Amino acid sequence: MEIQRSAGAWRRIWRYGPLIAWMAFIFFASTGEFSADNTSRIIGPLLKWLFPGISEERLAFAHFITRKAAHFTEYAVLAWLAARAFATSSNQQLRHGWFYASLALVVLYALSDEYHQSFVSSRTGSIYDSFIDISGGLTALLLYSLWRRRKTKSERSRVKE
16 A cells, blocks of 8 residues: 555656746746846857857847747746646546646746746846747647647557557
């Protein structure tokens, strides 16, 4: 009996650990450490190295696009990890409603993330960034849903053979 409980605990850690760790990373990324001034110290030199003749205007635009792409990507990862966790949950309701539960988590976390940033002096909270975050999450959830459907079809066809 003890072995079963231990195995169940490890499955939960394996299922939810990456999701919680990623949420912690997003929270950390909302601090001043990832402000535009700080990220420009990394992105700027990298872009200047890749494109030696880049103008300051293009550099600023590329930095802006990179930061918005990061919003999209970090929430796509969040959604994928949430879908992975919820779709394999031992809770039947959560397992069947994994898409909506994952989307709700993405929306609530995106909104709370921007709210958090509004209190950080070197950051600004923006509803537009929340829309980018939610778009990244929704895109990942749709891709995850397609992947699950194809996987299920493939498994069904193997059983029939």
